[in-house]
Amino acid sequence: MLVLVICLIIFMTFVMEVGSIAFKLTGVEPSNARFQALSALTGTGFTTKDADIITKSKTRKKIAMILMVIGHIGLTVIVVFAVNLPQLISSWQLIIGTILCIVTYLFARNRVFVDKLDNQIESQLVKKLHFKKEPIEEVLLINDEYKVAEVRLETECSLINKSLASLHLTSKGILVLAVKGEDRVILTPKGKDIIRKGDTLTVYGKIKNIEEILCK
Known part of the structure; x- marks a missing residue:
């Protein structure tokens, strides 16, 4: 159960990264894109200015809606599983969970890996979903x-x-x-x-x- 929760958190983090790159492709400042993706995914943190940036673009609204749906489902599942952790956790799950956290942290701190991942995500968004890069x-x-x-x-x-x-x-x-x-x-x-x-x-x-x- 613990491993599943950690995997869901990693998946949500990956979704946030995809969302931030999608926002950047629509013209959102790179320094602001990740915050916008996190805000949409968690449903928090939006200011009036942030909302205006999203709502004035149809593409951004679609991205935000998808992130909100995934975020709502994902966070609900994580909370449900997390509530049952004290009764279901075992030593082997704790070990695997710790290893997953360490590996994820090391990859996240590796700028070469992150840059390559971002470039790959960006090219796939442009190629598969026909995103047009808006400067x-x-x-x-x-x-x-x-x-x-x-x-x-x-x-x-x-x-x-x-x-x-x-x-x-x-x-x-x-x-x-x-x-x-x-x-x-x-x-x-x-x-x-x-x-x-x-x-x-x-x-x-x-x-x-x-x-x-x-x-x-």
């Missing part, structure tokens, strides 16, 4: 034509390793408000600043221009 996260919709958005730049993006001045984005109706990378935050970007792989640009401009120019 744009809408921050503020001004009207039907203009918005403030965050654009995450991936490896294949044509803007990478170029200066803002060389991109001539202002002449194309796009104003770069900020640049955020792994080791830097530029709050007042200048023309000499170089765009790097993995950077997130906070931009203002026409919706059509942002989608056509920054996401190609």
Whole structure:
């Protein structure tokens, strides 16, 4: 019984990881995606802003609904089994359960394994479920034509390793408000600043221009 409970917890953790990657594919910030998945899975932790991020996208709503259903069923089963643990637990179950916990912890702490697992999950979501990777996260919709958005730049993006001045984005109706990378935050970007792989640009401009120019 103890082994089953631990396996269910491991499964729920895996589901949360899949959910967080699915959220990232829809444009949710990587730093926020895991929290959103955990909130949906447990049915707790949502703020008004978090709820808005989910409800304004049909794909995100579907992901959240699936996570909520799995979470409700999974947590119910875990609680039911956990209540009976004192009467049913045995020494061999305790040993196997401890081994499972240690092995799971070691794998979870291995960044190489986690990165490979995440990449595999992402490729399967794109391939099997036809997920489309969305680099744009809408921050503020001004009207039907203009918005403030965050654009995450991936490896294949044509803007990478170029200066803002060389991109001539202002002449194309796009104003770069900020640049955020792994080791830097530029709050007042200048023309000499170089765009790097993995950077997130906070931009203002026409919706059509942002989608056509920054996401190609």
